[in-house]
Amino acid sequence: MIKVGIVGGTGYTGVELLRLLASHPHVEVEAITSRSEAGLAVSELYPNLRGHYDELRFSEPDPARLARCDAVFFATPHGVAHALAGELLERGTRVIDLSADFRIRDAGIWADWYGQPHGAPELLDEAIYGLPEVHREKIRQSRLIAVPGCYPTAVQLGFLPLLEAGLIDPDRLIADCKSGVTGAGRGAKVPSLLAEASESMKAYGASGHRHLPEIRQGLADAAGGEVGLTFVPHLTPMIRGIHATLYGQLKADAGDLQQLFEERYRDEPFVDVMPVGSHPETRSVKGANLCRIAVHRPANGDTVVVLAVIDNLVKGASGQAIHNLNLMFGFNETDGLAAPAIMP
Amino acid sequence: MIKVGIVGGTGYTGVELLRLLASHPHVEVEAITSRSEAGLAVSELYPNLRGHYDELRFSEPDPARLARCDAVFFATPHGVAHALAGELLERGTRVIDLSADFRIRDAGIWADWYGQPHGAPELLDEAIYGLPEVHREKIRQSRLIAVPGCYPTAVQLGFLPLLEAGLIDPDRLIADCKSGVTGAGRGAKVPSLLAEASESMKAYGASGHRHLPEIRQGLADAAGGEVGLTFVPHLTPMIRGIHATLYGQLKADAGDLQQLFEERYRDEPFVDVMPVGSHPETRSVKGANLCRIAVHRPANGDTVVVLAVIDNLVKGASGQAIHNLNLMFGFNETDGLAAPAIMP
Amino acid sequence: MIKVGIVGGTGYTGVELLRLLASHPHVEVEAITSRSEAGLAVSELYPNLRGHYDELRFSEPDPARLARCDAVFFATPHGVAHALAGELLERGTRVIDLSADFRIRDAGIWADWYGQPHGAPELLDEAIYGLPEVHREKIRQSRLIAVPGCYPTAVQLGFLPLLEAGLIDPDRLIADCKSGVTGAGRGAKVPSLLAEASESMKAYGASGHRHLPEIRQGLADAAGGEVGLTFVPHLTPMIRGIHATLYGQLKADAGDLQQLFEERYRDEPFVDVMPVGSHPETRSVKGANLCRIAVHRPANGDTVVVLAVIDNLVKGASGQAIHNLNLMFGFNETDGLAAPAIMP
Amino acid sequence: MIKVGIVGGTGYTGVELLRLLASHPHVEVEAITSRSEAGLAVSELYPNLRGHYDELRFSEPDPARLARCDAVFFATPHGVAHALAGELLERGTRVIDLSADFRIRDAGIWADWYGQPHGAPELLDEAIYGLPEVHREKIRQSRLIAVPGCYPTAVQLGFLPLLEAGLIDPDRLIADCKSGVTGAGRGAKVPSLLAEASESMKAYGASGHRHLPEIRQGLADAAGGEVGLTFVPHLTPMIRGIHATLYGQLKADAGDLQQLFEERYRDEPFVDVMPVGSHPETRSVKGANLCRIAVHRPANGDTVVVLAVIDNLVKGASGQAIHNLNLMFGFNETDGLAAPAIMP
Structure with missing residues (x-):
């Protein structure tokens, strides 16, 4: 058993880490921090956890206590991991950051999009982008993981086979994405109210969203050069x-796209290439660490359409974080992540 | 007061016609037909109508009775209007068809997509495509209207200003559309159950959907030549x-897109071009005969993104049908269609 | 045309007043106030209203301007109407208060439940409880109306016929109520988020809810003496x-309950007693100023079950407020309130 | 490892059995039957199961093959288990029936409510009602289990402590129940469509529901005599x-109700008595085999209000069935049932 800590545990990725880790055979949660809820029992905030973690209470973030953990997850707003990661790494604790703090390799680009200077540029060199389907071996050796964002996970997994194979024009990529409301976090904001967000659909950030540079960076790696991407997220x-x-x-000679995708992901435990003609539903991955993908070529024309679904809180956040942990500590990749999705 | 009939009134477009016509100052519903529910009071099937139409019962479709109406709406599956429209027109009753029967000018294309021969090709010449923003004057003179489909309405209104002005490449159009479940009608199908369709998102018909030829026809008219369109509908x-x-x-010199859209729709009572930077929500048109549109140009690049929302049952069906009726009979265009959307 | 003002117009009852008044033949909205949004166009906050009220902006609450109105609606938290109503009445403006400020006749009970002294006890004598099915004639003569709460409207209309006829034991009343989330208002609170409140059901306030004394007061009037009521609201x-x-x-000789209800509400334009065996759905009144009721007597036993549904924002708030206005100014009772519910 | 079969596996309780059994350490699914889907891969119907059970296909119900299983679950409409259970028992296969076939001890009452003669009255004597909180020891010895219905599970667990202790009047019990739509099964029926059932609330079966005699039987056992129960289910x-x-x-001397409930369920792994003042949410048990309960006594009066929540497909069906299996085969009670609920 290893000991882990969770910093910023009151949000949705925090509770999802706890839900998944409850079934993990090798992990014990040592500490979970929250400035606002310090002292509160975890199961009081999240009654689904009653009967699990009954002794666990939110505590003030205390680096000394966190440093007693083998690994610490950051489920925090941006900036927090910048401030704490260095000290933890120095004390020998590995860091798995679910926030955006270490996702973008260029500190200047980060600063532009987040409106503040990067707080730990000295760590960028060793931070590994935690998309196991691309960086598995580096993740195994890493002390500091930047877990990909939810949109970036789905978009990259969908485009990667095509870009790596050089089959599509990298200047004309379009990602039309639809997300459930937990993507906006647990903050009390009027647009996230049931009375506002249900029975409606809308785009947002059509002129620019913070996940854009992260996605572009990953796609450029795959394409071997800059890409042109239009990314429009929608609230569902x-x-x-x-x-x-x-x-x-x-481009001209596309070949068998289905085969391309199947081969690219043949050995991936958490990517499911569905049969020809499929239309994956988001509910088919609800609660599970999976990306299901289907590839279409309407009317056999020169446009390829890839459909990729994930659970934003699992493969798009907490599940993928645990996948990274499993790789870093040599556990089975599926430990704690094997349960099927819940449907209906 | 004119008298109208509704053929096939048990579906969602039927009840929506009744809801809207209840507030119409010049229309009286003379008959509503349904083979399966003949004899049933309308308000028994649709309790929201209790207190309105209390004497109205579904009846067997009887051409003689329908011919006593000034106009008849068809809210039927495809094929029904083919069979009945000719006789009604001959007897002097105008026909407003909400089905797909007369939307496509080429009977062969229709037959390809609907898997059966066109049942009334002799009427195609005089059928007018009921998109008032394009064909207003012809509608005023017409006896036979093909009310546009829901997706085609939103997609055409969004692309029209750009295509008419020749500002975008007509070979590279993408329409990513998200529809509520009433778009699938009132049929009892497993995928439309709340337990199946809620809390999930999926594409469908990615390889080809029956609205595709209709949209292509309309866009080609605007572009002055064939268009290349990828259309992916999603169930929301x-x-x-x-x-x-x-x-x-x-293309090179796009100019001020906001101004382009505002000018194109300046005098349209049912198209609302929203301010720069807007993201229209579908709920902002719930129950109302409106299309709200916003136009974006992310990072000032060469991709334009148009966001267009409608209520599929109103501007996408029954409301637009009544708009056509108003034009055909010289009523105010907004008669019966003036109430604001319901929100929240 | 009369002029009306709305104080506190940013909440859901405020926008609902605007939506309904847009179809009212005799009312013009002169002013709508909001401290937090002063200066903002109404249609910017509520895009469903674009095309209506385009000149109307939220303004600071200014008694002088409000006093130029014939009537002012208060769509405010409790306490606000206490402070302003007196001055408006003095200047000849009638007041229709949608808050709880004047619903409870006993200022001491009010103070107990709201945790502060009653701010205008001198007005309690002339405040009329705006349930037209009980107080129609007094409403016609009144200057100051306390519009009933949403739960109280549904519970009273359901119990009234039985209590007035003395048919049930007044000491053993149970009201199990289920409300949509707009009942909690437009405040940004975590439990009202879509991510928290959807796909779930819970009771709240099982030990005591502020609507309890209001309901008890109304039922006691009907019963001619104190009642014992257990009231459990649920978030749906x-x-x-x-x-x-x-x-x-x-009690022993109940007689024909269906007939009792039908007779009690025979002339009421906004109460619909449904046929024997009915189960009214809330969606059958969505957007409409209606209470639909069904009465059951399971297994012909001595328990009577009444099912009553309303739209909490219409018959439970803004619609009923307009009904009161219509009575006070001698308009047709259904002016602005005649449109059918929207369904599906 | 034991081998189990599932008869009638295409419904929601069938897929839920598969989801839960995928995490069970001692169970292998040998066969799953469906007349209508014979030949289809399970994961084709339920894509959430892709990656689990990949070899498993629906098969025609074949008693010989089923008899090779150690236990067979019936997830069928009523009547099917009547026809097959006897033969399986004779061949040494234990039967766990999720349908209503063996829940009611009196074959005549069964026939009255189900409108057909009881098909296996000779088995009624040995059928055990599978509510472990009441019949744990008998279940351990049993060959034939009648898994309780969903409503009956919640209602009985809520009332039992009070009735067993003789604290409430057994003639005046009221159960107001709210269920999600999966309670109605996976049948394609118009009232279960998202377009019909969402954004609405309604009661049904107010004059009598098939779960009534089952609930009454269980409550009468606890009370030691007949009970008077009013049961109104609602579609949520x-x-x-x-x-x-x-x-x-x-009754007069109620004592400490909280303590009563806590003691009654102290050793129950799947009943959670929440702290004083709690309002359990259904989402807190989503996907988990749990009943969470809170007990209230409003205004310290003589009415007790019990709030009990379950997931109808888990503690109300498939999870409880597996709990029974665990008891019958001497496994740990929580095998396959230990994962926390999923929230949000």
Whole structure:
């Protein structure tokens, strides 16, 4: 058993870490911190956890106590991991950051999008982008993981096979994404109220969203050069789930796209390439650490359409974080992540 | 007061016609037909109508009785209007068809997509496509209207200004559309159950959907030549609403897109071009005969993104049908269609 | 045309007043106030109103301007109407208060439940409880109306016929009520988030809710003496609607309950007694100023079950407020309130 | 490892058995039958199961093959278990029936409510009602289990401590229950469509529901004599979950109700008595085999209100069935049932 800590545990990715870790055979939660809820029992905030973690209470973030953990998850707003990660790493505790703090390799780009200077540029070199389908081996050796964002996970997994194979025009990528409302976090904001967000659909951030540079960076790696990406996220009236609908322009000789995807992900435990003609539903991954993908070529034309679905809180956040942990500590990749999705 | 009939009144577009016509100052509903529910009071099937139409019962479709109406709406599956429209027109009754029967000018294309021969090709010449923003004057003179489909309404209104002005590449149009479940009608099908369709998002018909030829025909008219369109509809967990997210590649000198849209729709009572930077929500048109549109140009690049929302049952069906009726009979265009959307 | 003002117009009852008044033939909205949004166009906050009220902006509450109105609606938290009503009445403006400020005749009981002294006890004598089905004639003569709460409207209309006729034991009344989330207002609170409140059901205030004394007061009037009431409200995952399920113990000779209800409400334009065996759905009144009621006597036993549904924002708030206005100014009772419910 | 079969596996309780059994350490699914879907891969119907049970296909119900299982679950409409259970028992296969076939001890009462003769009255004597909180020891010895219905589970667990202790009047029990739509099964029926059932609330079966005699039988056992129960179920716009709100009239000396409930369920792994003042939410048990209960006594009066929530597909069906299996085969009671609920 290893000991883990969770910093900023009151949000949705925090409770999801606890839910998943409750079934993990090798992990014990040592501490969970929250400035606002310090002292409160975890199960009081999240009654679904009653009967699990009954002794666990939110505590003030105390680096000394966190440093007694083998690994610490950051489920925090941006900036917090910047401030704490260095000290923990120095004390020998590995860091798995679910926030955006270490996702973008260029501190200047980060600063532009987040409106503040990067707080730990000295750590960027060793931070590994925790998309196991791309960086598995580096993750195994890493002390500091930047867990990908939810949209970036779905969009990258959908485009990667095409870009790596050089089959689509990298200048004309379109990602039309639909997310459930937990993507906006647990903050009390009027637009996230049931009375406002249910029975409605809307785009947001059509002129620019913070996940854009992260996605562009990953796609550029795959394409071997800059990409042109239009990314439009939409707020969908459901709790969980992301549906990414991706459009690319095929170059001359595309070949068998289904086979391409199946081969690319053949050995991946958490990517499911569905049969030809499928339309994956977000509910088919609810609660599970999976990305299901289908690839279409309407009317056999030169536009390829990729449909990729994930649970934004699992494969898009907490599940993927645990996958990284499993890789870092040499556990089975599926430990704690094997349960099927819940449906209906 | 004119008298109208409704053929096939048990579906959602039927009850929506009744809801809207209840506030129409010049229309009286003379007959509503349904083979399966003949004899049943309308308010028994639709308790929201109790207190309105209390004497109205579904009746067997009887051409003689229908011919006593000034106009007849068809809210039927495809094929029914083919069979009845000719006789009604001959007897002097105008026909407003909400089905797909007369939307496509080429009977062969229709037959390909609907898997059966066109049942009334001799009427195609005089059928007018009932998109008032394009064909207002012809509608005024017409006896036979093909009310546009829901997706086609949103997609055409969003692309029209750009195509008419020749500002985007007509070969590279993408329409990513999200629809509430009433778009699938009132049929008892497992995928439309709340337990299946709520808390989930999925694409469907990614390889080809029956609205595709209709949209292509309308866009080609606007572009003055064939267009290349990728159209991917999605099932969204809500009752009403369509959100069309449209992508086009701008040609060199695009100019002020906001101004273009505002001018194109300046005098249209049912198209609302929202301010720069807006993200229209489908709920902002719930129950109302409106299309709200916003136009974006992310990072000032060469991709234009148009966001267009309608209520699929109103501007996408029954409301637009009544708008056509108003034009045909010289009523005010907004008669019966003036109430604001209901929100929240 | 009369001029009306709305104080506190940013909440759900405020926008609902605007939506309904847009179709009212005799009312013009002169002013709508909000301290927090002063200066903002109404249609910017509520895009469903674009095209209506385009000149109307939220303004600071200014008694002088409000006093130029013939009537002022208060759609405010408790306490606000206490402070302003007196001055307006003195200047000849009638007041229709949608808050709880004047609903309870006993200032001491009010103070107990609201945790502060009553701010205008001198007005209590002339305040009329605006339930037209009980106080129609007094409302016509009144200057100051306390519009009933949403739960109280449904519970009273359901129990009244039985209590007035002395058919049930007044000491054993149970009201199990289910409300959509707009009942909690537009405040940004975590439990009202879509991610928290959808896909779930819970009771709240089982040990005591502020609507309890109001309901008890109304039922006691009907019963001619104190009543014993257990009232348990529940939060339901929907935007609008209240479903009240009411249980009473019948005394010996109950007679024909259906007939009793039908006679009690025969002339009421906004109460619909449904046929024997009905189960009213909240959606059958969505957006409409209606209470639909069904009465059951399971297994012909001595328990009577009354099912009553309203739209909490219409018959439970803004619609009923307009009904009161219509009575006070001698308009037709259904002016502005005639449109059918929207369904589906 | 034991081998189990599932008869009638295409419904929601069938897929839920598969989801839960995927995490069971001692169970292997040998066969799953469906006449209508014979030949289809399970994961084709339920894509959430892709990656689990990949070899498993629906098969025609074949008693010989089923008899090779150690136990067979019936997830069928009523009548099917009547026909097959006897043969399986004879061949040494234990039967766990999730349908209503063996829940009611009196074959005549069964016939009255189900409108057909009881098909296996000779088995009634040995059928054990599978509510472990009442019949744990008998279940351990049993070959034939009647798994309780969803409403009956919640209502009985809520009332039992009060009735067993003789604290409430058994003639005046009221159970106001709210269920998600999966309670109605996976049948394609118009009232279960998202477009019909969402954004609405309604009662049904107010004059009598098939779960009534089952509940009455269980409550009578606890009370030691006949009970008078009014039971009103409601359809709630959510997928899963039952919220039972129970009302009883306390006799003179009630004592500490919280303590009573805590003691009654102290050793129960799947009943959670929440702290004083709690309001359990159905989402707090989503996907988990739990009943959470809170007990209230409003204004310290003589009415007791019990709030009990379950997931209708888990503690109300498939989870409870597995709990029974665990007891019958001497496994740990929580095997396969230990994962926390999923929230949000």
